[in-house]
Amino acid sequence: MPTRRQVLAGLGAAGAATVTGSIPVRAQSDDELPHYSEQPSSVSLEYDQADMEIYQPLLKLTPEDDSKLLGLYGWKAVDDSRSTDVYCYWTSYSHQEASGLGRVFFNADAHFGDHEPVQVVVDSGTGEVESVRASVYHWIKGETTPTDRLMDDTGKRPRLRVINPWHQYTLARADAEVQQKPVEDLRDEYRSWLRNGLEESVAIGATTNPWTMADRTSWWREGTFGLGLTERRIKLAQTLGLDTVGELQ
Secondary structure, three states: OOOHHHHHHHHHHHHOOOOOOOOOOOOOOHHHOHHHHOOOOOEEEEOOHHHHHHOOOEEEOOHHHHHHEEEEEEEEEEEOOOOEEEEEEEEEEEEEOOOOOHHHHHOOOOEEEEEEEEEEEEEOOOOOEEEEEEEEEOOEEEEEOOOOOOEOOOOOOEEEEEOOOOOOEEEOOOOOOOEOOOEEEHHHHHHHHHHOOHHHOEOOOOOOOHHHHHHOOEOEOOEOOEOOHHHHHHHHHHHOOOOOOOOOO
């Protein structure tokens, strides 16, 4: 009999990793995925579990969201021409529940597969954290320099509460009991997500060349005239105060 984790993993793979739904696609080589074909040759994507766990987000999850969590994945982006490394993390969930008015704006508020990003920018020489960025509202970016409110006692791991049911992030309370999940290798996982629907949603280079996220407002791919329709819709919902907006400061 399959384990609960295997069942959930099957649901996540079947549903595909996109906020806008599941569209099965044929297998693609890395050269056909712009996230890799447009990745600068100077950028390498590295994984060492012990290293990744130094900077990983520590999570406060409801029991409901914890039961949906399939894993925390990550890699370190390194570019010798830059003074920083970027530790990229994605949480993966089996599904997201419906949330009322959000359906009007997001068009697929309940869906199989859900993925939420966190990035920790680190001085490559000193190892000190320079900034933390995370999805605070349906892939809209929040970013801040490290503060005592945000970081754990090491000053290197952000303490984040996962907002139910959308899974975006906000500051965890100082007395919150946060969890340190194992950080699994993102490299094969990310390719699978892209090939199963995420490719059309996530901004090119957002994770494979993550320094570009310093100048972006979200993880959404741009449309023909700048912001894509999904991001415009979400920014309107944010302005109207629908759902819960996280904060990192």
